[in-house]
Amino acid sequence: MLSIDIKKELRDFTQEISLSVSEGETLVLIGENGAGKSTLLNMISGLLIPDSGTISLNQRVLFSADEGINIPADERNIGHLFQSYALFPHYSVYDNIAFGLRCRKTKKAEIEERVNVQIEAMHLSDLRDINVGSLSGGQRQRVALARALVLDPDLLLLDEPLAAVDVLMQTEMRRELRHRMKETNIPSIIVTHTFADALELSDRIAIIQEGRIVQEGSPEEIFNDPATDFVAKFTGMENLFRGKSMQRADGEAEIRVGSLVIHTVTPLEGDVYVAIRGEELIFSKEALDSTARNVFSGIVSEIKWNGVLSRISVNLGDIQLSGLITRQSLTRLKIERGDPIHVSFKASAVHIFPYTS
């Protein structure tokens, strides 16, 4: 198990992170560029030194500011995969994978055996003696994984493992990567900036913003209940507005967004963000007599056919709501641009976040 509790002053902000990863768990760390994701990985693998705090892995203290401990990177036994894979350009596939064992002065026969096991497992037999310059993105990723795994690392760190791959190849490589991660069962941290990667690869997700973790949980938890407007945007909530929350006597809250009043339940008062996921919107030609607490009427400002689901935008005067509906619904409702329409959504579909300037 990995436990981190560190602090480091960076150029733009202070990084302050507490995290743990259990045996066999895959934690995905999501955040924007420059949020401090790679910095964190570098501190874990020993390439950067935190200002204070501790890092320990399986009862072994790797770093402790108080005790003056800082195990150097070459003695931590952590596999670190870099965004560009960082394969050594002057070596063959075999020599890349053998590098770590050779540095440890392992016996030649043992190197040969252990490297061959990895080469087999990663389907690299045909490429064994090829210079790494001519490999494809997927092959590079496999060599980088093999190079780390041959050393039996106690932890795997993967920095944007799919960023260097062609868009068309990403889905396939994402699946392959997940498959290999599950196979090895080594605890790991994967850094990415797309929510799609996180959903596919993670057991648990942590969202990092300006050096701090703003939310942590299972993919479902984060998707269903984002903690801040930032996380909401990341999970693809299209409808996000500023509003003013007022508590009513009956326990409900009224959120004013321009001239509209949205009903929901929230303990927050004053300036807030209001977010509604596009697929929670219900569209109808007539006003529905339903349990949905929020019903508004507006004009269809746009219909964008978008593959499986179509996106429909409705102008409510001060704001614009965007929703997703299936092709069948679109055909059935016979909606066209400029038509009047009703939009309704449940009080529970409304997400409220504190306003952060």
Next chain:
Amino acid sequence: MLSIDIKKELRDFTQEISLSVSEGETLVLIGENGAGKSTLLNMISGLLIPDSGTISLNQRVLFSADEGINIPADERNIGHLFQSYALFPHYSVYDNIAFGLRCRKTKKAEIEERVNVQIEAMHLSDLRDINVGSLSGGQRQRVALARALVLDPDLLLLDEPLAAVDVLMQTEMRRELRHRMKETNIPSIIVTHTFADALELSDRIAIIQEGRIVQEGSPEEIFNDPATDFVAKFTGMENLFRGKSMQRADGEAEIRVGSLVIHTVTPLEGDVYVAIRGEELIFSKEALDSTARNVFSGIVSEIKWNGVLSRISVNLGDIQLSGLITRQSLTRLKIERGDPIHVSFKASAVHIFPYTS
């Protein structure tokens, strides 16, 4: 109206393109990196010379190999936006936009007036005297558009207009771009390598592969009826297999994929590709008595929760089928990994493409 019919020998293949774009139409050109998209734009704007053929715009011949006509780039009056926007780094926003008019030796007062109209329209008033180095991606795009539009171009070419933009900003910028394109009503060609851009921005889509257009049509046509396996992959068809087609007496065809037999209607015979879109698959615990011609039973090999829709993979022995189902269906069916399951799909949901090695 733009008409192109050209041929050019490139390093890896021959580019051979016939295309036309009507008044006010937006054509989106999709293809992989290196398929010849930018080359085509460069030939239209005069930065590259085709080996043979003709290019004409509104009855004016821009290029004709037979007649020995080749209007130089600076006299074609075509707005060309480059992937990186190519704003002149040593000029302010104003000077960038005024560049083309100054080259034409337009009178100072007229330059001032026309540039100001664009600066207003693009909401760039605050940035007028700022050096372009400090602009954001969205602002750069607006300056580049203004710089082209101030010259009243007869045609707009946009090379990957969203590739240089942060992932989080892409949706917003895509919408803004579409809005501006509709406003100007100038015929345009947009190059991209993602299907999402194409769906959102295009009136018509052309898919280019190794220098040739393999399919052309409305977004709906291409999504519903991709002409080749390449286009199918581009539109996100996950289930794509090689098979052998055999015609039966009753007009149906049987496609053998490993030990499976898939029923559909196709004129093709022999080696083919078979593709089925994930959302066309119907999953059930019991074998359904339905009109679906293809029913198979298999084992659930994986369920991946994926936001609105979940992906479920079923192992049918020789092949693996992946389908998308909603969260509600997943809960109702109570499927778990390892469960036996039935998969069915209609004969009309099966897409058949000729096999190309």
Next chain:
Amino acid sequence: MGFNLALFILIALFLLILIFPIASLFLKITPEEFVSSLSEPVVVDAMVLSLITATISTIIVITLGTPLSYVNSRVKYRGRSIIDTLTDLPIVLPPAVAGLALLMAFGRKGVLGSYLNIFGIQLAFTTAAVILAQVFVASPFYIRQARASFEAVDPIYENAAKTLGASRLQVLMKITIPIASSGLVSGAILTFARALGEFGATLMFAGNYQGKTQTMPLAIYTTMQSNMYDAISLAIILVVISFAVIM
């Protein structure tokens, strides 16, 4: 630890070889001796001549070298790599060889010089020879830098300018040269410095005549045998200029 110490010793030794001699120049003369040397005719003549010839040489190199480096950064033609190699040659060609080569070409008995001589034109051992020698040895410093600066200008800017209606000359003057300008200026400064320091080729092709071909480096060589303070003063001025150039 040992790794760091070994590094430190090697670096220190190296800096000693480089820095100590330059410092010694300043230790061997008093400010008064320096100031009084500055009014010696031999020193004044050398300074004036060096300044004039190096300036003219630099202007010639810019005028002739800019088109060459622009073309070679943009146009692919047969033999371009040979011309690139040739223009680089004076960097590694010993100045003494350059001086002899110039003499064989333009000297009184030289390949071209013997014809010029018929018309009464003599190049060798004149101020023009000083300039020719300086142009020969200093030109690569500008051309290399200019070529690199032009290459660093992304052609996309030039393409964008073209589609916006700029003619070829407008693209060059409004886009390419302004974007490359800082590199062009630093190349010109290096060329000026190299021209100012030219010694071997000048000595052999132009000779060593005070007021006519005796530039500062040649004056150092001459005066160090007669009046050491004049030599040191000239050397100090050149050290200061060299520092200013590479700062």
Next chain:
Amino acid sequence: MGFNLALFILIALFLLILIFPIASLFLKITPEEFVSSLSEPVVVDAMVLSLITATISTIIVITLGTPLSYVNSRVKYRGRSIIDTLTDLPIVLPPAVAGLALLMAFGRKGVLGSYLNIFGIQLAFTTAAVILAQVFVASPFYIRQARASFEAVDPIYENAAKTLGASRLQVLMKITIPIASSGLVSGAILTFARALGEFGATLMFAGNYQGKTQTMPLAIYTTMQSNMYDAISLAIILVVISFAVIM
């Protein structure tokens, strides 16, 4: 059209100034005269001395310059930019100034030389002085290239090696130097060529004694007054070496 013609004339004129003198060297001697010069003692002595001194100088520069350029490419410390500037100085510092500076430092009456003299050690006007002069003027050619080559090695490779268990020395020997090697070699070759061509500093600090300090460029200077064919032969050999170096 006029644009292209003007370009063409400027480029042609420039190439004439560069190429014609070198061609003239070859026109002024017959193959027989060239071959017979090669057995003259003054020519042989100069060739042997140049080869030995330039080789030793290059080895010294590599030994002392590699650690310096590696450290300066990787470590940020106060004063690094000053040291970078100082190591670049000999590129623009006139060789005549370098020669005088070395004399003021290590000459018989020099700042350090006067102490060495007490112990009977004399540097100036010896073969060691030739080497010292060559190291002084030629070192930046290696150090600049080496620093650039080390900087071009993406630190991600070194980081990857560290996380795979490589010690600091292993990272240097197995990753950094091999990846930078082609740049290091070309820097060393340039340094060798510059050392071979050294003229001004050698003349002033080491003198011009056949077999002891008279390297090839100095021998050209001496023999051109007595036997022109010896001078041209030596010059041709140096031209050929220069071409080989920059190819």
